[in-house]
Amino acid sequence: MCLAIPALLLQRLEHEQGLIELGGIRKSISLALVPEAAAGDYVIVHVGHAIGLLDAEEAQRTLDIFAEIERFEELEPQPLAPTPPMQAAPRTREFTP
Amino acid sequence: MKHIDEFRDGALARRIAARIAAAADPARNYSFMEFCGGHTHAISRYGVLELLPENVRMIHGPGCPVCVLPIGRIDLAIGLALQQRVILCTYGDTMRVPASEQLSLLKAKARGADIRMVYSAADALQLAQQNPAREVVFFAIGFETTTPPTALVIRDAQRLGLHNFSVLCCHVLTPSAITHILQSPEVRQYGTVPIDGFIGPAHVSIVIGSAPYAHFAEEYRKPVVIAGFEPLDVLQAIDMLLRQVNEGRAEVENEFTRAVTPHGNQAAQALVAQVFELRPSFEWRGLGEVPYSALKIRPTYAEFDAERSFGLDYRSVPDHKACECGAILRGVKKPTDCKIFGNVCTPENPIGSCMVSSEGACAAHYTYGRFRDIPLVAAAAEALPA
Numbered sequence: 154m155c156l157a158i159p160a161l162l163l164q165r166l167e168h169e170q171g172l173i174e175l176g177g178i179r180k181s182i183s184l185a186l187v188p189e190a191a192a193g194d195y196v197i198v199h200v201g202h203a204i205g206l207l208d209a210e211e212a213q214r215t216l217d218i219f220a221e222i223e224r225f226e227e228l229e230p231q232p233l234a235p236t237p238p239m240q241a242a243p244r245t246r247e248f249t250p
Numbered sequence: 251m252k253h254i255d256e257f258r259d260g261a262l263a264r265r266i267a268a269r270i271a272a273a274a275d276p277a278r279n280y281s282f283m284e285f286c287g288g289h290t291h292a293i294s295r296y297g298v299l300e301l302l303p304e305n306v307r308m309i310h311g312p313g314c315p316v317c318v319l320p321i322g323r324i325d326l327a328i329g330l331a332l333q334q335r336v337i338l339c340t341y342g343d344t345m346r347v348p349a350s351e352q353l354s355l356l357k358a359k360a361r362g363a364d365i366r367m368v369y370s371a372a373d374a375l376q377l378a379q380q381n382p383a384r385e386v387v388f389f390a391i392g393f394e395t396t397t398p399p400t401a402l403v404i405r406d407a408q409r410l411g412l413h414n415f416s417v418l419c420c421h422v423l424t425p426s427a428i429t430h431i432l433q434s435p436e437v438r439q440y441g442t443v444p445i446d447g448f449i450g451p452a453h454v455s456i457v458i459g460s461a462p463y464a465h466f467a468e469e470y471r472k473p474v475v476i477a478g479f480e481p482l483d484v485l486q487a488i489d490m491l492l493r494q495v496n497e498g499r500a501e502v503e504n505e506f507t508r509a510v511t512p513h514g515n516q517a518a519q520a521l522v523a524q525v526f527e528l529r530p531s532f533e534w535r536g537l538g539e540v541p542y543s544a545l546k547i548r549p550t551y552a553e554f555d556a557e558r559s560f561g562l563d564y565r566s567v568p569d570h571k572a573c574e575c576g577a578i579l580r581g582v583k584k585p586t587d588c589k590i591f592g593n594v595c596t597p598e599n600p601i602g603s604c605m606v607s608s609e610g611a612c613a614a615h616y617t618y619g620r621f622r623d624i625p626l627v628a629a630a631a632e633a634l635p636a
Contacts, residue, residue, distance in 0.1 A: 201370030205456035212508035
């Protein structure tokens with residue numbers, strides 16, 4: 154229900170509308186709730202309305218925190234489960250013609 | 251897609267999980283409630299549970315608007331469509347919610363009611379403009395994310411001078427539901443679960459900001475971490491909660507800084523305040539009557555309030571006897587504790603509301619988790635005597 158997706162705002166249209174692009178799909182949505190949105194911004198789209206803006210710098214900062222975690226070499230995760238070695242199916246008879 | 255795919259990286263998810271496992275104190279248990287159905291869905295869909303240590307438990311909260319909508323409200327909508335012959339517009343989520351007399355909006359539509367699924371509240375307004383001879387009612391449900399678009403159509407309907415458009419307002423509020431879980435008198439009936447902290451709403455918080463949660467952290471000494479709906483967001487939030495618990499802190503932290511600010515979307519808040527006011531009490535499925543937990547339309551906009559213009563009278567209807575949605579919505583029971591889970595009650599034929607929306611705890615577990623409960627065939631074969 155509260156599903157919302159970040160989408161690129163291509164241009165502002167008249168009557169508080171805007172054209173967004175999402176994975177190759179273009180759609181016009183309402184910008185009435187984010188009057189400050191400008192072309193080039195990522196807006197968060199929910200039921201045909203932009204309800205907020207996405208801060209690209211903050212997004213990068215969060216990803217950097219994740220990347221920071223990658224440097225913890227000692228925290229190398231255990232393999233999820235021992236994988237049994239691949240075995241050929243038991244051969245019952247030769248298929249020689 | 252940009253700003254989505256980066257937050258679904260499996261290798262990184264396992265690293266964060268390793269960090270959680272290292273931080274978790276093996277001598278104790280941790281229970282965190284994810285309030286939102288969006289988080290419940292992400293946890294089930296991406297297998298987040300499998301990555302967590304045994305002593306970290308996630309409790310599914312009541313943050314699925316479809317799941318908490320009581321039968322009586324759906325009955326009102328069905329009555330408008332069947333008896334008053336209005337064009338009833340609704341989000342697709344509500345179509346299959348079971349109502350009284352084995353009806354649902356979908357079944358009422360099959361009986362000839364004019365029920366239209368809309369993507370946006372604005373579509374409902376457009377239908378009213380296109381059908382001036384018909385009454386058009388928008389069945390408005392949802393949390394703070396969905397409320398501003400409803401406020402917008404009511405404002406626009408007044409500006410346009412529409413006389414055939416109204417709204418059946420069932421909008422509910424997140425913070426009051428969390429408070430209710432922490433202190434409700436029904437705890438005696440359902441029992442209680444220890445909650446060490448909350449994963450705070452993602453998109454609701456875009457609108458209301460992170461400030462409204464400060465109250466829980468201070469008054470109830472419960473940490474809150476606001477998180478996005480992607481799996482890495484959820485894992486990072488669990489890690490942050492765990493650290494707060496270990497350090498004895500109870501603060502509001504924000505993992506979803508890319509979209510949530512302390513004060514939220516103030517343009518949207520102003521519009522909501524202009525159109526709506528608090529309801530003294532509202533019934534939630536699973537939580538019962540919760541004081542000041544929902545919104546109603548202000549008298550200035552009374553002509554757009556379907557409850558007033560059609561003289562609707564709300565009647566509470568009990569849930570199906572075998573249904574455990576009430577206890578599941580409180581986190582007291584798991585979907586698998588319900589006798590009818592997965593046999594009588596399935597997403598194709600839901601008995602309880604938690605099985606309707608993909609964000610409901612039962613539907614999420616049915617779709618992504620139910621095979622986890624069944625032992626692997628190879629393991630079962632080994633257990634058999636030779």
